[in-house]
Amino acid sequence: MENEVRSSKRRAAPALLQLKIELEWIEPVIWRRFVVPETLTLGKLHDVIQVVMGWENCHLHEFDIAGGRYGISDPEFEWEEETVRSERRVRLVTALRGKKSFRYIYDFGDHWEHRIKVEKVLPPDPAFESVLCLAGANACPPEDVGGSSAYMNFVEAISDPEHRDHDDIMEWFAGPFDPAAFDLEDVKLRLRRIKL
Numbered sequence: 001m002e003n004e005v006r007s008s009k010r011r012a013a014p015a016l017l018q019l020k021i022e023l024e025w026i027e028p029v030i031w032r033r034f035v036v037p038e039t040l041t042l043g044k045l046h047d048v049i050q051v052v053m054g055w056e057n058c059h060l061h062e063f064d065i066a067g068g069r070y071g072i073s074d075p076e077f078e079w080e081e082e083t084v085r086s087e088r089r090v091r092l093v094t095a096l097r098g099k100k101s102f103r104y105i106y107d108f109g110d111h112w113e114h115r116i117k118v119e120k121v122l123p124p125d126p127a128f129e130s131v132l133c134l135a136g137a138n139a140c141p142p143e144d145v146g147g148s149s150a151y152m153n154f155v156e157a158i159s160d161p162e163h164r165d166h167d168d169i170m171e172w173f174a175g176p177f178d179p180a181a182f183d184l185e186d187v188k189l190r191l192r193r194i195k196l
Contacts, residue, residue, distance in 0.1 A: 013124035014039040017092065018134070021049065021104070023141075024113040025148040028180075032136035032187075033119070037128065037196060042070050042087035042095060044194065048131050049104055049114070051190045054140030059107035063087060065095040066102070110147040131191045139181045142173060155179045 014037040023030040032052040036045065042063055050057045062071035062084060070087040096102070096118070104114040141151040157165040158177050 013037075013126045013128070014093075015124055016122040016128060017118050018120040018122060019116055020119050021053065021114050021116045023053070023148075024115055026138075026141075026151065028138055030138040030140065032133060034131055034133045034191075035122065035128075036092065036131050038093035038121075039091050040131075040196065042090050042092060044196070045092055046071075046087065046104075047194050048191065049106075051194065052131075052133050052136065052187055053106075053114070054187075055106055055112075056143050058143050059109070061104065061106045062108075063095070064103040064105070066097045066099045068095060070095060107143075110144065110150075112141070112147070130196065131194060133184060133187045133191060136182045136184060136187070137180075139177070139179050142177070 016035050017038050018033065018035050020031060020033045030053070034048065034052050036048060040048070042065075045063075046061055047057075049055070060072065062069055069084045070090055071084045072087065099118075101115065101117045104116055106112045106114065142154070145151050145154050153165065154169055154173075155177075157163040157169040158173065159179075160166060163169075
């Protein structure tokens with residue numbers, strides 16, 4: 001009887017969502033495909049996006065989902081009629097309200113806009129313990145590079161020693177950069193640190 005009571009109190013495993021995220025206005029496309037539980041909070045989804053994309057979590061961000069704005073409120077950026085709701089307790093499935101795509105903006109200065117699509121709804125898996133990254137392509141831009149057009153100039157300049165900005169870019173970045181790099185195994189390892 002006691003075991004029956006315990007098992008009835010256990011929550012059913014949530015459905016899983018296969019998501020694809022793409023960074024807008026960059027060619028070739030920087031993208032990742034990953035799986036999360038539908039009950040993941042938007043705050044945790046932010047943590048996941050930072051890892052899968054390769055960002056360093058140095059800037060403000062915001063989700064735009066089904067007409068709602070979610071993030072961490074910042075009075076300097078608030079408009080009276082456009083309040084940002086806290087992301088901490090809002091679950092992805094609740095925010096989606098049946099929608100299949102949404103936006104995530106990171107770094108309001110550089111304005112990195114990401115488009116996220118729900119590609120598949122997968123059945124619950126009681127053994128699912130951490131977010132799973134399935135695939136991806138191309139490196140995340142460096143933090144504070146200046147946005148999409150500045151990133152394209154950065155890639156050209158760092159790749160061409162004859163480029164007029166090459167020396168300045170090399171001094172600022174201080175290291176090699178491969179725009180085609182993506183290390184799936186490293187991403188998987190870092191995702192294991194995020195508690196669901």
